[in-house]
Amino acid sequence: MNADTAEQIEALAQAAATKDTVRRELTEYGFQFGAALVERCMETGRGGVVVTVKTPKCTLNVYVTKTGKVRLWMGGFEVLTTR
Numbered sequence: 782m783n784a785d786t787a788e789q790i791e792a793l794a795q796a797a798a799t800k801d802t803v804r805r806e807l808t809e810y811g812f813q814f815g816a817a818l819v820e821r822c823m824e825t826g827r828g829g830v831v832v833t834v835k836t837p838k839c840t841l842n843v844y845v846t847k848t849g850k851v852r853l854w855m856g857g858f859e860v861l862t863t864r
Contacts, residue, residue, distance in 0.1 A: 803815045808820065810822075811832075816836050816837060817834055817835070817836050818833075818834070818835040818836075819832065819833070819834050820832070820833050820835070821833075822842065827846070827847065828846070828847030829844060829845060829846045829847055830844075830845050831843065831844050831845075832845070839855060839856070840855070840856075841853060841854070841855050842854040842855070849863075850862070850863055850864070851863045
């Protein structure tokens with residue numbers, strides 16, 4: 782393999798890596814991962830926490846009790862509760 786071919790392969794590899802990468806960055810209250818913004822929202826007085834997942838299409842609130850029960854809320858409606 783000559784130097785020109787090696788340079789072309791390296792250039793193609795760099796172009797493919799930058800083209801297919803997912804946006805990842807830390808924010809003040811969470812992180813951005815692709816189209817999803819995941820943030821801590823609040824702590825309840827009873828030891829539970831609320832985490833929010835926002836996308837351009839919807840917002841999902843995840844409420845987790847201190848015992849591990851999970852409730853999912855979307856658009857003001859509870860869509861899932863674990864036992």
